[in-house]
Amino acid sequence: MYVLRCVIPIEDNAELRLQGIQNLVRLEARNANLEGKGAITIRDLIKSALRMRPNRIIVGEIRSEEAIDMLQALNTGHSGSLSTGHANSPEDMLSRIETMVLMGMEVPLSAIQRQIASGIDLIVHVGRLRDKSRKVLEITEVIGYQQERILLQPLFCYEEKGEREGRIEGEWKKVHDLVFQDKLLAAGCDTEGDPEAGG
Template structure:
């Protein structure tokens, strides 16, 4: 992902944003022997946002969380939840809900450099 070009988009399959980061670590370890700390630093510098989409009980898919990758500290990749889907009581077997902002985006420099 850190190819020197601005912007990139990719998909992966996991049960949570944190699980996706661990799966990325595992994929790199399957291909070469690099210290885990080096892999984690590269992942933390390459990924800014993780968007978690899940399938719910009613078989619908919804964006469940938007998570910011803060960096590599204390031997782990640190994240924070920016937005989270909060489920309302079911209506006619269909799941509804609303977005709840949990934290503000910390790393805004890339957005500003892109004109946002």
């Protein structure tokens, strides 16, 4: 069984309620004071977190150039870390990450795309439907980088079946199998779905 030694959630305002983790270090950003000093940004906190040798870093939401530091964390042995962001689709989220990185660093777009393809494994797209409900609409795997674009493959999609009493009804459809199962196995997960095996 894989044991998490250290998990570090990083947020603007502490909202996550994580339980059952022995070594949990919460970091919270701080605005500047009236003199314009003393600010602690998400970027500062990600850099500090990397010095603590965590198993997982959880960034509440990326909105700006902190995307650079999150990508670097994902590409330096902190796989399994996660963050959230706002976009209309998995493809749009990748475009937003590219834009956010460019806000803080001048690097070729291809270099950013390679970092994204190497660091991000899965994108879970949550959307609001017309009945105002929120649902997981798609789970997509990032499978590589070819011909100057990031390759995505949907694993599961939510398919609407109609409406009942003003509520949208639907079901999950499996579209493809996970390509990179080796990462799950390395993390102690059983790809056959046996909850007793793995962590």
